[in-house]
Amino acid sequence: MNTPTFRDWQSVQNEVLRRIHAREWKPGDLIPNETDLALEFGCARTTVNRALRALADNGLLDRKRKAGTRVASQPVAKATLDIAVIRTEVEERGQKYGYQLIGRVEAVPPVAIGASMRIEAGDQLLHIRALHLADDAPYALEDRWINTNVVRDALAEDFHGISANEWLLKTTPYTHGEIAFLAKAATIDEGAVLGCPPQSALLVIDRLTWDNAQSVTKVRLVFSPGHQLRTIL
Amino acid sequence: MNTPTFRDWQSVQNEVLRRIHAREWKPGDLIPNETDLALEFGCARTTVNRALRALADNGLLDRKRKAGTRVASQPVAKATLDIAVIRTEVEERGQKYGYQLIGRVEAVPPVAIGASMRIEAGDQLLHIRALHLADDAPYALEDRWINTNVVRDALAEDFHGISANEWLLKTTPYTHGEIAFLAKAATIDEGAVLGCPPQSALLVIDRLTWDNAQSVTKVRLVFSPGHQLRTIL
DNA sequence: AATGACATTATGTGCATACATAATAACATG
DNA sequence: CATGTTATTATGTATGCACATAATGTCATT
Numbered sequence: 171m172n173t174p175t176f177r178d179w180q181s182v183q184n185e186v187l188r189r190i191h192a193r194e195w196k197p198g199d200l201i202p203n204e205t206d207l208a209l210e211f212g213c214a215r216t217t218v219n220r221a222l223r224a225l226a227d228n229g230l231l232d233r234k235r236k237a238g239t240r241v242a243s244q245p246v247a248k249a250t251l252d253i254a255v256i257r258t259e260v261e262e263r264g265q266k267y268g269y270q271l272i273g274r275v276e277a278v279p280p281v282a283i284g285a286s287m288r289i290e291a292g293d294q295l296l297h298i299r300a301l302h303l304a305d306d307a308p309y310a311l312e313d314r315w316i317n318t319n320v321v322r323d324a325l326a327e328d329f330h331g332i333s334a335n336e337w338l339l340k341t342t343p344y345t346h347g348e349i350a351f352l353a354k355a356a357t358i359d360e361g362a363v364l365g366c367p368p369q370s371a372l373l374v375i376d377r378l379t380w381d382n383a384q385s386v387t388k389v390r391l392v393f394s395p396g397h398q399l400r401t402i403l
Numbered sequence: 404m405n406t407p408t409f410r411d412w413q414s415v416q417n418e419v420l421r422r423i424h425a426r427e428w429k430p431g432d433l434i435p436n437e438t439d440l441a442l443e444f445g446c447a448r449t450t451v452n453r454a455l456r457a458l459a460d461n462g463l464l465d466r467k468r469k470a471g472t473r474v475a476s477q478p479v480a481k482a483t484l485d486i487a488v489i490r491t492e493v494e495e496r497g498q499k500y501g502y503q504l505i506g507r508v509e510a511v512p513p514v515a516i517g518a519s520m521r522i523e524a525g526d527q528l529l530h531i532r533a534l535h536l537a538d539d540a541p542y543a544l545e546d547r548w549i550n551t552n553v554v555r556d557a558l559a560e561d562f563h564g565i566s567a568n569e570w571l572l573k574t575t576p577y578t579h580g581e582i583a584f585l586a587k588a589a590t591i592d593e594g595a596v597l598g599c600p601p602q603s604a605l606l607v608i609d610r611l612t613w614d615n616a617q618s619v620t621k622v623r624l625v626f627s628p629g630h631q632l633r634t635i636l
Numbered sequence: 637a638a639t640g641a642c643a644t645t646a647t648g649t650g651c652a653t654a655c656a657t658a659a660t661a662a663c664a665t666g
Numbered sequence: 667c668a669t670g671t672t673a674t675t676a677t678g679t680a681t682g683c684a685c686a687t688a689a690t691g692t693c694a695t696t
Contacts, residue, residue: 178649191576191614203676214651219677227460229485235677236659243573247487249582252462253480253636343424347636349482352629353586353606371604373586379636381424396585403486403580403612411679436646447681452647468647469689 176211182221185211190230190241198243201231247403253349253375255336256312256391260304268303269333272363276325279315286378287317287385296324298334301363307394308364314389320381335389344386347379351399360392370395409444415454418444423463423474431476434464480636486582486610488569489545489624493537501536502566505596509558512548519611520550520618529557531567534596540627541597547622553614568622577619580612584632593625603628 176182189195201207204222208215222239225231229248233239260267276294278284284291296316302309314334316324321342329337354374361368375391409415422428434440437455441448455472458464462481466472493500509527511517517524529549535542547567549557554575562570587607594601608624 191578193576197573205676216652216679217650219679220649223678233677234659235657236661236675238676247485247580247582249484249486251482251484251584253482340430343426345424347480349480349634349636351484351584351606351632353604353626355602355604369588369602369604371586371588371602373584373606377636393586399584401582403582403610438646448647449682450680452649453679456648466647467689468687469645471646 177213177217179217179220179224182207182211182213182218183224186221186225187230195241197241200238200240203238249401249403251399251401253377255339256302256310256333257336260302260309263304265304266306268306270301270303271329272299272301274298274329276318283315283388287315287388288383289317289385293319298329300329300333300335302333302335309394310397311360311363311392312389313392314387316387317385320384320386334387338387342381342386344379344381347377349378350376352376354392356392356395364392364394366395373397373399410446410450412450412453412457415440415444415446415451416457419454419458420463428474430474433471433473436471482634482636484632484634486608488572489535489543489566490569493535493542496537498537499539501539503534503536504562505532505534507531507562509551516548516621520548520621522550522618526552529554531562533562533566533568535566535568542627543630544593544596544625545622546625547620549620550618553617553619567620571620575614575619577612577614580610582611583609585609587625589625589628597625597627599628606630606632 176185186195186201195201202210204215204218207218207222211218222231222233226233226239230242231239232242254262257267257269275297277297278292279287279289279295279297283295284293287295289295296318298312298314298316300312300314302312312333312335316334316338318325321338323341324334324337327337352374354372356364356366356368356370356372358368360372361370364370364372366372372395373393375393376389377391378388379386409418419428419434428434435443437448437451440451440455444451455464455466459466459472463475464472465475487495490500490502508530510530511525512520512522512528512530516528517526520528522528529551531545531547531549533545533547535545545566545568549567549571551558554571556574557567557571560570585607587605589597589599589601589603589605591601593605594603597603597605599605605628606626608626609622610624611621612619
């Protein structure tokens with residue numbers, strides 16, 4: 171029997187994957203250290219390191235200095251959802267994108283919004299409501315508060331020709347954000363705008379983005395009934 | 404003015420991130436090549452490569468051979484959701500986990516299920532229904548079909564002491580899967596089990612996992628009203 | 637002008653080496 | 667026996683070098 175060699179990190183990764191899937195290395199098992207694997211595979215330790223690191227990034231391996239590398243006992247599946255500009259999202263589905271501004275006002279936000287955005291009490295934010303359409307049918311309702319202390323240019327934009335969604339992504343940097351997915355019954359108003367009965371179950375995405383310590387914008391996207399977010403594992 | 408040096412790949416990454424956030428390098432811009440950056444940062448090209456590769460993995464940079472590296476024009480936010488074992492999920496919320504098997508039968512699945520799992524018509528699958536509890540309150544309803552042609556051992560397991568969710572992750576390898584998030588109105592039955600009115604808006608996760616060309620299991624998790632999936636960007 | 641050969645360039649990767657760092661085990665000391 | 671110190675070990679990473687590979691540009695030939 172000839173032992174095949176695994177020269178590049180991808181084939182090392184594949185071989186490790188094979189052993190995990192074949193249960194030669196079971197969840198929780200400690201696998202040989204990098205030096206030994208490098209010897210076995212006939213490559214440099216660097217190459218093994220690259221392969222194992224990639225697998226650890228994907229959650230399949232747990233690595234700790236000195237403790238060694240073990241197969242993740244709980245292979246936490248990481249579902250990566252791409253949150254793109256809505257226009258792009260619609261167009262990639264092969265549908266015609268449409269956009270309608272519903273409202274644009276400066277106002278003092280509800281306390282819950284103000285608090286989560288860490289705004290001074292009484293400060294005004296820019297409140298935008300808009301409807302995104304796919305093939306002329308309602309796709310998603312956008313309800314957004316923009317921190318005009320941070321995004322000054324927003325006051326000069328009327329958001330008629332471009333959605334706040336797209337305008338912000340194009341013009342405004344942010345450092346990090348929080349996102350939440352939930353289900354919500356349609357209010358009467360939402361039902362009217364989205365063209366569905368009140369109480370319909372709707373998928374909602376809440377997002378809050380920050381530029382360092384300052385909140386940039388908080389947005390709620392309410393999708394039309396039946397909308398799904400899909401991805402592969 | 405002294406030009407600081409960036410010795411390790413993390414600080415190189417941070418500096419690149421800073422420039423992107425500060426819009427010194429704007430979306431779509433071509434950034435200097437690795438050799439030049441290495442020179443500027445006072446480190447090896449390998450180190451720059453490591454930093455840029457990591458950023459490209461996160462979708463912030465687009466890299467092509469010869470063409471160079473540019474800031475992603477569509478900073479597609481990638482929301483990574485960790486889909487863990489439900490017991491772990493509950494326990495990490497600091498709540499007491501509970502589990503209740505509702506039903507376990509072998510049956511021919513509805514055509515939609517059979518088709519999506521690519522099962523021979525008429526083949527039986529193992530159908531499991533169970534309720535997961537957090538602090539004795541309903542947390543999520545699991546409705547699962549297991550391909551017993553692939554997961555033979557499942558027939559010997561009664562799923563009284565351990566949920567199919569956890570048992571499968573522990574015992575059954577899979578190569579890939581599909582996952583979908585959606586909102587759904589509670590059926591009368593779901594309302595009864597979850598202790599909420601019918602028509603309540605519920606968050607649902609559908610998952611289908613494969614071991615190479617064979618389907619392993621298809622599961623629908625219906626969460627109690629108000630449940631949110633959260634993550635950071 | 638179209639075609640194909642070839643050079644150029646930026647990223648991609650492998651390797652040997654060195655040292656850093658975290659976690660653990662072994663040991664010594666009170 | 668408890669506790670703090672030290673040695674050991676496996677992973678983490680920086681570096682210089684070499685070569686691979688993909689994409690592009692250049693140039694000669696027809």
